[in-house]
Amino acid sequence: MALFELGDVSIEVDEDGFMQEPENWNEAVAAALGSTEGVDDLTDDHWKVVNYLRDYYLQFGVAPMIRKLCKQTGFQLKEIYELFPSGPAKGACKVAGLPKPTGCV
Amino acid sequence: MANQAKTHKIKMMEEQLAKKLNRQVVGSLVGCVHCGMCDESCHYVLAFPDDHKMTPSYKADQVRKLFKANHDWTGSVFPWWVGADKVPLSDDDLETLKDIAFGTCTNCRRCTLSCPMGVDTATLNRIMRGLLSHVGVMPEGVRVVSKDQWEIGNQMGVLKEDYIDTIEWMSEELEEDLGHAEATIPMEKKGAKIMYCINPREVKYDPRTIKEAALIFWAAGEDWTMPDEGWDNTNFGLFSGDDGLGGACAKREYEKARELGVDKIVISECGHGFRSTRFEGVNWAGESEPVPMESSVMTMLNYVREGKIKVDPTKNPEKMTFHDSCNNARSGGFFEEPRELLNLVAMDFQEMYPNRAEGFCCTGGGGAMSMSEYTPRRLESAKIKADQIRATGAKVVVTSCHNCVDGLNDLIKHYKLDCEVKQLVNLVANALVLDEVEKPVEEVAVPEEITVKPVAEAEPLAGRKILVVDDEEDVRTFLITVFEDAGAEVISAADGNEAIAMAREHLPDLISLDLSMPGKDGVETFVELRSTAETEEIPVCVVTGHPEFRQVIYDRPVPPPEGYLGKPVDEDKLVAYASHILEHRNEKAN
Numbered sequence: 287m288a289l290f291e292l293g294d295v296s297i298e299v300d301e302d303g304f305m306q307e308p309e310n311w312n313e314a315v316a317a318a319l320g321s322t323e324g325v326d327d328l329t330d331d332h333w334k335v336v337n338y339l340r341d342y343y344l345q346f347g348v349a350p351m352i353r354k355l356c357k358q359t360g361f362q363l364k365e366i367y368e369l370f371p372s373g374p375a376k377g378a379c380k381v382a383g384l385p386k387p388t389g390c391v
Numbered sequence: 392m393a394n395q396a397k398t399h400k401i402k403m404m405e406e407q408l409a410k411k412l413n414r415q416v417v418g419s420l421v422g423c424v425h426c427g428m429c430d431e432s433c434h435y436v437l438a439f440p441d442d443h444k445m446t447p448s449y450k451a452d453q454v455r456k457l458f459k460a461n462h463d464w465t466g467s468v469f470p471w472w473v474g475a476d477k478v479p480l481s482d483d484d485l486e487t488l489k490d491i492a493f494g495t496c497t498n499c500r501r502c503t504l505s506c507p508m509g510v511d512t513a514t515l516n517r518i519m520r521g522l523l524s525h526v527g528v529m530p531e532g533v534r535v536v537s538k539d540q541w542e543i544g545n546q547m548g549v550l551k552e553d554y555i556d557t558i559e560w561m562s563e564e565l566e567e568d569l570g571h572a573e574a575t576i577p578m579e580k581k582g583a584k585i586m587y588c589i590n591p592r593e594v595k596y597d598p599r600t601i602k603e604a605a606l607i608f609w610a611a612g613e614d615w616t617m618p619d620e621g622w623d624n625t626n627f628g629l630f631s632g633d634d635g636l637g638g639a640c641a642k643r644e645y646e647k648a649r650e651l652g653v654d655k656i657v658i659s660e661c662g663h664g665f666r667s668t669r670f671e672g673v674n675w676a677g678e679s680e681p682v683p684m685e686s687s688v689m690t691m692l693n694y695v696r697e698g699k700i701k702v703d704p705t706k707n708p709e710k711m712t713f714h715d716s717c718n719n720a721r722s723g724g725f726f727e728e729p730r731e732l733l734n735l736v737a738m739d740f741q742e743m744y745p746n747r748a749e750g751f752c753c754t755g756g757g758g759a760m761s762m763s764e765y766t767p768r769r770l771e772s773a774k775i776k777a778d779q780i781r782a783t784g785a786k787v788v789v790t791s792c793h794n795c796v797d798g799l800n801d802l803i804k805h806y807k808l809d810c811e812v813k814q815l816v817n818l819v820a821n822a823l824v825l826d827e828v829e830k831p832v833e834e835v836a837v838p839e840e841i842t843v844k845p846v847a848e849a850e851p852l853a854g855r856k857i858l859v860v861d862d863e864e865d866v867r868t869f870l871i872t873v874f875e876d877a878g879a880e881v882i883s884a885a886d887g888n889e890a891i892a893m894a895r896e897h898l899p900d901l902i903s904l905d906l907s908m909p910g911k912d913g914v915e916t917f918v919e920l921r922s923t924a925e926t927e928e929i930p931v932c933v934v935t936g937h938p939e940f941r942q943v944i945y946d947r948p949v950p951p952p953e954g955y956l957g958k959p960v961d962e963d964k965l966v967a968y969a970s971h972i973l974e975h976r977n978e979k980a981n
């Protein structure tokens with residue numbers, strides 16, 4: 287467990303930098319986490335992905351399949367990688383305040 | 392004395408240990424003399440040199456103490472000397488053991504190589520993990536994944552309909568990209584030759600590798616399929632030490648392969664998946680006649696070797712280095728094949744040192760990627776690997792393991808290296824030349840004999856001059872005949888000195904070189920050819936009865952040979968190899 291601080295944001299994260307208390311997530315947190323994953327500016331497209339991930343996680347308790355993410359947001363796979371250079375698991379899920387995905391990632 | 396105070400869990404662990412003892416394990420338990428020779432082989436020791444708890448022997452001693460106390464006479468006679476009086480007693484001790492077994496060792500097996508007694512410390516560490524898992528003590532990340540593998544059948548809990556939906560998605564995209572109705576991903580095709588198994592991260596988060604593999608299979612005209620179950624090649628049984636889970640995971644693949652009636656299972660580029668499915672799983676699952684299995688690296692390499700796919704290495708021009716997955720290389724003996732493929736599909740390959748069996752772990756092995764609690768220590772131990780990657784100056788680190796991809800990406804970010812990670816499937820797909828590939832005919836069974844490219848239909852080596860070097864007359868005659876039948880003009884030499892003289896005089900287009908020869912052997916001859924201005928550019932295909940010499944020749948400080956074939960040589964393969972090398976040469980020259 288570690289404390290992640292950037293500007294006014296101060297949150298508990300795990301050793302890989304993922305949020306520990308997803309209920310404390312807000313837009314400022316998302317922006318701060320984005321800066322650690324090569325996303326300096328959260329555009330509308332970023333928010334579309336982040337909001338979908340967050341809603342899905344709150345509903346089902348896991349990260350969605352990339353298939354669902356692309357289908358629901360209308361983005362192509364390569365666009366997701368353009369938006370989040372470290373990918374959907376380590377990049378987008380982290381920004382959306384999800385805990386670290388399980389398994390070999 | 393101590394027995395009185397032992398908790399139930401510890402007694403269970405001791406009982407379990409008794410079941411794990413066999414000759415190899417006992418050899419490793421009694422063989423250690425604590426000489427310290429393994430210390431510097433461990434990336435944890437290098438990062439924390441003053442912490443004796445990082446040494447491989449300290450980690451292995453945790454199991455050793457239990458063994459000495461319960462099974463070895465030394466533990467009864469002088470327990471204080473062999474640590475038998477310091478066995479764990481309370482359940483709190485188990486938490487400490489958990490941190491040692493899961494948090495200070497990636498089971499990479501590098502220390503084993505430096506042990507004069509042949510102690511396999513990683514095996515002992517895995518046994519400790521297994522004893523702990525047996526009583527429910529393991530990191531949360533390992534527990535969650537193990538549960539998903541037991542219950543849902545894959546490590547990321549991907550449901551069957553989601554898996555199929557994703558494969559269909561990639562299939563549709565491939566069809567669209569290529570504009571061929573036949574370019575699809577076959578699902579559950581009975582009697583296909585190949586069943587392709589993947590790492591769940593491919594389907595859950597990054598299916599681009601599935602599409603790339605499908606593209607390569609399609610281009611090669613392969614008769615392949617993906618299964619709807621038993622598709623997960625990964626295995627947390629290897630990481631948790633639970634042989635039961637290990638066997639259950641592997642068995643799903645084996646049984647599916649039998650149900651579909653495929654010739655072989657091809658395992659996508661996953662190091663621990665390859666080791667677990669190809670080697671360990673067979674024992675864990677008690678398979679007596681396992682289905683043949685191979686890494687997709689071998690499959691792709693054979694496609695290029697046999698001319699089934701055409702690749703253009705200029706598509707991958709960046710400077711690249713190769714990182715050996717510990718499970719593929721050190722534990723699987725898979726050293727040269729990925730390098731051979733890499734050299735065929737990329738322009739600029741720079742070896743990283745040390746490499747092959749001596750390579751360091753990406754530090755994400757042994758399931759470490761799923762245990763965040765140990766990430767800071769893991770990243771600190773990754774310094775040695777980061778330094779080695781930086782020293783190559785490469786812009787791309789190529790590896791044949793999904794776990795290494797993530798481990799390397801983490802250390803690249805942490806140490807701010809200027810490079811990215813790719814897998815061979817990415818490079819092969821990128822280098823594919825499609826316009827000259829014939830469309831495969833679906834649903835038509837192709838007889839085995841004609842899947843190998845026919846040799847005699849044309850003279851593929853017409854106009855080429857080939858120098859055959861071999862000290863055995865009958866081998867020389869065979870090689871000469873095969874090359875001549877394929878249209879080449881052939882000259883020959885029976886030893887190294889003669890070969891060098893003839894190479895200088897005739898400047899052949901290709902040299903076929905034996906390694907084991909009296910006098911100047913093939914390795915010396917090769918180095919001399921490569922170090923001499925007139926002959927350095929002549930491609931060399933090694934043809935040898937000693938595959939173990941590969942390492943020797945690839946370790947020379949000169950560019951590696953363009954091909955490497957083991958005897959006995961199949962004549963179709965020889966011609967396919969030779970024509971491929973010559974075409975490849977022309978492409979590089981252009």
